[in-house]
Amino acid sequence: MAGTPISTLGEFGLIRHLTEELPIHHKSTVFGVGDDAAILDYGKAAKRQLLTTDLLLEGIHFDLTYVPLKHLGYKAAMVNFSDIYAMNGYPKQLTVSIGVSKRFSIEMLEELYAGIRLACEQHQVDLVGGDTSSSLTGLCLSITCLGEADKDKVCTRYGAKKNDIVCVSGNLGAAYMGLQLLEREKAVFAQSSDVQPDFAGKEYILQRQLQPHARRDIVEALDKASIVPTSMMDVSDGLSSEMLHICEKSKVGCRIYEDKIPIDYETARMAEEFNMNLVTAALNGGEDYELLFTIPMELHERIGEVEGVHEIGFVTDAEDGALLVTRDGNQFALKAQGWNPLADSAS
């Protein structure tokens, strides 16, 4: 290969590099590259349109050995809805493009679409188009979602202020532990196909990995409680990675308290079984699709009444850094050890 390896920049660096100094031609483009979704203004005075897209490739983003096609379709749609919710908006339209190799049958694609349709039905999203072609290798899935938000409620990564409370919905690390479990059972099965996997008591972490729910309910609950976050992201690459994005874009620091990070007991039990550091899994695991957001300090009581939301820390000055405060009072710099889809690519 001639030239500079992509891994020297990483995914985020690469996007930044390739899209720097982009001109903007249209008033309808309110905000382009650099958040969960682009923000568009199509003339409805009180509304903003949101546009997000995701590319999912077999062997990189999913493993069909253990991911049923219906779940894959469901998750692929959910991941895009989640990006729209992370802007404090609601998904409205979806397009799906697929590339398939000859080993796929119509029934298999029906399964995939059944999952996409189910997700669309649950989140009231219209599937409005797409493209189908063959692929020389695995399955390739590209999904684009268009959504809408009230103009004065759109949440970017740019608005966190000093003293804001850092909140996260649901719990973290479960999807990652579900993935570890599936990978282990795959390895066991590869050695001896007589051994059938035993997933009893592990349903929750599997569901979190295979069938994540985008948190429309949280967006609705925040709206009902008249809370507009100052910044928001969805947790796809892990809490550390997302929190660092917010700190960087908002030019702030943060203190996240280890003992406040919400973790489900199945996640904890599985981490023990794998002899893994539980907090590392919760901080860096990714694919939780929970919402991470910041709110003004004075909304502390009001957020306490929103079910399923946890206060996990505070926003500080940028020069104080982005810190994790451990149970014993030590402080460590948050590190983005999230899954890097560019670092581990095959040639």
Place this chain on the structure above:
Amino acid sequence: MAGTPISTLGEFGLIRHLTEELPIHHKSTVFGVGDDAAILDYGKAAKRQLLTTDLLLEGIHFDLTYVPLKHLGYKAAMVNFSDIYAMNGYPKQLTVSIGVSKRFSIEMLEELYAGIRLACEQHQVDLVGGDTSSSLTGLCLSITCLGEADKDKVCTRYGAKKNDIVCVSGNLGAAYMGLQLLEREKAVFAQSSDVQPDFAGKEYILQRQLQPHARRDIVEALDKASIVPTSMMDVSDGLSSEMLHICEKSKVGCRIYEDKIPIDYETARMAEEFNMNLVTAALNGGEDYELLFTIPMELHERIGEVEGVHEIGFVTDAEDGALLVTRDGNQFALKAQGWNPLADSAS
């Protein structure tokens, strides 16, 4: 493989099959699957938003042996703009997602983006987002374009009426002959790398294949002439295939006159060199990205004043069929022999 091979349905049949009876949840979804782009209504009373997406895979849609990355990026963007123009609208925003293997360097992706940026600059489109990840195999490129059209000027495939004039812009078959030339030179080069390709006098057909221009100028010219086509498509799969789409969707037939089909002399010379049927190339070649449209008969004189547009036939009753009238007066049924990206997939 268990189940029914996808090739039994073909690309269009497959999309139709997977998206039949889709529910519509939102008033903002005016028209979903089944045209060049979805039609959305985001509240600007006089405007419609258009949404289209394309997935381009290495080895299927392009061959990096002879397609420079800058051209690939340019063409990928153009193809999407063309879908928006085919709705009689103007492209406004673009998202680009790429999957790359380790053999790609940053400089190579810069080339790709340079082509995308150039296309965006020429057509005044804002690049607003995307996604980058690794790929286990080749390059994977997914592009989504959002555009806008006047509500009463949007052109679907559904409005062609009996006695309408069938028109096409530019000329047909050149991109296909350009592809044949590139494939031949690739084969020659594979046998002996000492032989350098000689493309002198063949620049036009190469440009048509490698650097197609989406016909914004035709959309502008039609607007200026106060002509709103009754139906419109862009020619990506070949004239026959597109004309049959319009006939099917509009429930009409047509008569296309062989001697009216516009063909460039370089295309004709190349067809002779390859000993190929010129009309077949023009009818089925594809990738011309010209605009095929129908207009009311009474606009015959007015369309005559629009530069670069050719009248090639008439719309008839559906029961009269979709026919090609040859130079000697014979009639043949139009057949969609357009390139089928699902039929020739490797396993």
